[in-house]
Amino acid sequence: MQKKTNKQAFVKVDYRLLYKKRILDYLKSLKDKDLTLWEMDEAMGKLFNLGDETVIPICLAKLRENDEEMAPIVCYALEYANNISVLEPLLEILIMTDVSDRIKARIIAVLGRYGVDAADLPLEFILKDFDKVASDSMLEMFEDVQKDPFLIPHILDDLNEFSPEMRAAYIRDMGDLRDERSIYLLEIIAFADDYLLAQEAVKALGKIKSGKALYVLFKLANKSKDDKIRKLAFREAQRLRLSGVIMSYFEPWQNLKRPIKAFVSAIDGTGNRSIWMVWQDPFKYKKLSFVNLLVNTELGVVDCWGVSDLTAREFNSSINDFSKTTFIEKCDFDYVVALLGDALLVNQTKGSRIPYQFYFWKYLVELNDIIKYERYRPKFETYDLEAIKNDDACLKKTFGLIDYGYFDDWFVRDPRVCAYAKESKAKHIRQMRKLSYQKSENLFRNFTEELIEPNINIIKRMLELSADFLERSNCRDIAKLTLCAFLNMDMKPLCCHPFIQGLIIESLVMALSNVRSESKIRSNLNRLK
Numbered sequence: 001m002q003k004k005t006n007k008q009a010f011v012k013v014d015y016r017l018l019y020k021k022r023i024l025d026y027l028k029s030l031k032d033k034d035l036t037l038w039e040m041d042e043a044m045g046k047l048f049n050l051g052d053e054t055v056i057p058i059c060l061a062k063l064r065e066n067d068e069e070m071a072p073i074v075c076y077a078l079e080y081a082n083n084i085s086v087l088e089p090l091l092e093i094l095i096m097t098d099v100s101d102r103i104k105a106r107i108i109a110v111l112g113r114y115g116v117d118a119a120d121l122p123l124e125f126i127l128k129d130f131d132k133v134a135s136d137s138m139l140e141m142f143e144d145v146q147k148d149p150f151l152i153p154h155i156l157d158d159l160n161e162f163s164p165e166m167r168a169a170y171i172r173d174m175g176d177l178r179d180e181r182s183i184y185l186l187e188i189i190a191f192a193d194d195y196l197l198a199q200e201a202v203k204a205l206g207k208i209k210s211g212k213a214l215y216v217l218f219k220l221a222n223k224s225k226d227d228k229i230r231k232l233a234f235r236e237a238q239r240l241r242l243s244g245v246i247m248s249y250f251e252p253w254q255n256l257k258r259p260i261k262a263f264v265s266a267i268d269g270t271g272n273r274s275i276w277m278v279w280q281d282p283f284k285y286k287k288l289s290f291v292n293l294l295v296n297t298e299l300g301v302v303d304c305w306g307v308s309d310l311t312a313r314e315f316n317s318s319i320n321d322f323s324k325t326t327f328i329e330k331c332d333f334d335y336v337v338a339l340l341g342d343a344l345l346v347n348q349t350k351g352s353r354i355p356y357q358f359y360f361w362k363y364l365v366e367l368n369d370i371i372k373y374e375r376y377r378p379k380f381e382t383y384d385l386e387a388i389k390n391d392d393a394c395l396k397k398t399f400g401l402i403d404y405g406y407f408d409d410w411f412v413r414d415p416r417v418c419a420y421a422k423e424s425k426a427k428h429i430r431q432m433r434k435l436s437y438q439k440s441e442n443l444f445r446n447f448t449e450e451l452i453e454p455n456i457n458i459i460k461r462m463l464e465l466s467a468d469f470l471e472r473s474n475c476r477d478i479a480k481l482t483l484c485a486f487l488n489m490d491m492k493p494l495c496c497h498p499f500i501q502g503l504i505i506e507s508l509v510m511a512l513s514n515v516r517s518e519s520k521i522r523s524n525l526n527r528l529k
Contacts, residue, residue: 031072041080044076047077048081056081059074060086060090068102084114086110101133102136108126119163135173138174145181149253153361156360160357171197174186183210186201190205190233193354195226198224202232211246215249257280259333259336262336264328265326266327268410269407269408270409271461272295274322277293279364286311286312287308289306289307289308293343295343296346300350300352301358302355304355327406341372342374378468380468383471389484389487395498398481398499402503406469410506412504414451418514449495460486
């Protein structure tokens with residue numbers, strides 16, 4: 001007779017060891033590969049598909065084991081994880097006495113990505129030889145930059161997070177090392193619009209007794225836009241010459257041509273637009289480097305991020321993804337240079353801060369072009385502007401301009417809009433869309449006086465640049481409507497302008513929609529309680 005099987009007699013197979021081995025093997029396979037940042041992120045995506053709950057403990061274990069060979073890969077993985085749970089174990093590893101300073105330096109860099117300021121850590125206690133770690137880390141950085149100068153933007157990003165005092169001290173430390181390889185980075189910083197930082201970079205160059213440093217100082221003395229930097233560079237150059245240094249040619253970017261492609265996006269409802277520039281990498285065969293700048297009509301250059309070591313396929317994939325959510329247009333580079341000059345003039349006038357990474361890309365642009373800090377004014381030479389301004393039928397149609405996809409997110413973002421939405425007494429969006437000036441004269445007038453007129457110059461500029469973009473995109477009919485709206489912004493009272501009325505209604509619709517969404521969320525939360 002066959003015995004009954006006891007279910008508890010089955011031994012459950014523990015697959016955790018198998019998963020752990022797969023993860024370790026995968027991490028080791030990445031160790032000796034020369035991967036681009038793009039490829040590394042792809043590899044990290046595959047790694048974490050094996051299981052977040054297993055990958056992170058394995059990475060932390062390799063650091064505890066003091067595995068210096070694996071440390072660069074596992075630290076990159078911990079950054080990529082973007083999981084705040086790694087903070088406590090990383091801080092614990094920092095105080096372990098059997099973990100090397102080299103690994104601890106990498107851990108400190110990871111913590112920085114999670115918002116932990118190195119200045120808040122007791123580094124003298126954590127590291128056995130703080131000065132050596134700092135100098136070794138900097139020398140390693142110089143070596144990496146010499147191999148691939150397109151790493152400079154990432155260093156400038158880190159610099160962006162420092163306080164002004166820390167930035168200045170960091171540049172002084174570079175100069176104290178007197179390493180010729182630092183010239184790649186110091187030259188970029190010395191040409192930046194930040195005088196205090198540029199000044200430190202010039203002084204650091206003056207400490208490097210090298211013909212290349214002398215060459216860069218003379219270049220700064222002749223080409224810097226800041227008179228004080230030119231004078232300082234000349235003094236430092238003279239000091240090097242008197243010490244016996246002979247000038248030697250240094251133009252690492254001489255083979256870099258103008259960008260091979262450039263793109264701009266439409267203006268969004270906050271006044272932002274993107275500018276993309278793509279270069280052929282002069283250091284790597286068939287590789288591209290590109291930057292995406294975010295410029296604002298009111299603030300100038302506000303954000304910047306770049307990627308290097310890309311294939312044409314990878315870049316085209318990025319552009320295709322971006323174009324799914326934003327209207328973009330390929331353009332000539334002279335147009336981009338003009339837009340950059342316009343944005344930088346706004347930064348200069350408003351005193352708005354420029355992200356440090358931008359100075360790298362600005363330097364590359366100015367190798368072949370001069371960026372003039374001046375207002376960009378579209379000419380619209382193929383249009384009869386006077387006739388468009390006086391075209392009453394065209395003006396009336398500007399009421400519906402907001403319905404075109406190019407103006408999809410144009411609405412007033414202000415808490416007061418909700419109060420006006422309630423005042424309209426419209427309970428449904430369809431009722432809101434049927435509002436007319438005749439029936440709601442006070443609402444339109446008050447809304448315009450409070451929320452539109454104080455920002456009229458911004459709206460006018462957004463319309464002007466939008467008309468320019470549409471004309472360049474060969475959307476001439478919509479460009480004409482946009483021009484008509486722009487040219488009639490001097491209408492009195494402004495609340496009678498059809499485009500402004502359309503903008504007000506769209507703003508009220510968005511406010512009513514948000515209020516209803518919040519009400520629905522609160523109702524669902526109350527039911528859960």
